[in-house]
Amino acid sequence: MSTEQSADEIRKVAKILDDAVENEDKELVLSCFSEDGEIEVFGLKFKGHENIRKTIDWMYQRFGQIRFRPIIIMVDGSVFFEEFILSVKPEDAEFEIKAAEVLVYEDYKIKSLRLYFDRLEIARMLSKGFFERPLINRIHRDTLKGLPGIN
Numbered sequence: 001m002s003t004e005q006s007a008d009e010i011r012k013v014a015k016i017l018d019d020a021v022e023n024e025d026k027e028l029v030l031s032c033f034s035e036d037g038e039i040e041v042f043g044l045k046f047k048g049h050e051n052i053r054k055t056i057d058w059m060y061q062r063f064g065q066i067r068f069r070p071i072i073i074m075v076d077g078s079v080f081f082e083e084f085i086l087s088v089k090p091e092d093a094e095f096e097i098k099a100a101e102v103l104v105y106e107d108y109k110i111k112s113l114r115l116y117f118d119r120l121e122i123a124r125m126l127s128k129g130f131f132e133r134p135l136i137n138r139i140h141r142d143t144l145k146g147l148p149g150i151n
Contacts, residue, residue, distance in 0.1 A: 010075050010078070011073065011075060013109075013110075014073075014080050017032045017110070021066055022066055022067055026053060026057075030049050030053060030056075032110050033113075034106060034110065035048070036111075037049075037052065037109065037110050037111055038051075039055050039113045039114075040114040040115070042119065063086075064088060065088065067087040068084050068085070068087075069084055069087065070083075070084045071083045071098075078105045079102065079103070079105075080104075081101070082103075083098070083099075084100070084101070085098060086098075086117070098118070099117045101113060120140055124140060
């Protein structure tokens with residue numbers, strides 16, 4: 001049964017998770033999650049340590065080195081919210097993407113982690129092909145048409 005949790009302790013566990021991800025310490029990352037914890041990213045849910053491990057492996061394969069720069073952190077009860085800049089270094093490039101996460105804690109273990117990235121920014125970062133890069137850039141440009149100050 002879950003008991004009331006301290007906001008300061010939740011922040012500490014969240015910091016441990018961020019540091020573990022940045023240091024590619026997969027075992028420490030997994031230790032932050034409950035056995036039945038889950039990660040939701042791009043609308044897909046991955047539940048349990050084995051699936052969380054696969055999700056972490058996917059992140060490192062796609063993003064390479066990962067760094068977090070917090071913008072806003074809020075804790076309300078057992079819920080931790082963070083808006084941050086995600087810096088990644090896939091291969092020989094470096095990108096920064098604004099992102100957010102919502103973590104739900106139970107007994108200071110992560111029960112649920114929902115990550116929110118702009119899919120178009122991720123596509124721009126990962127696109128390399130002769131046809132896909134211009135297409136992604138065109139879609140990006142077209143989504144901004146009509147906004148004040150945008151040509």
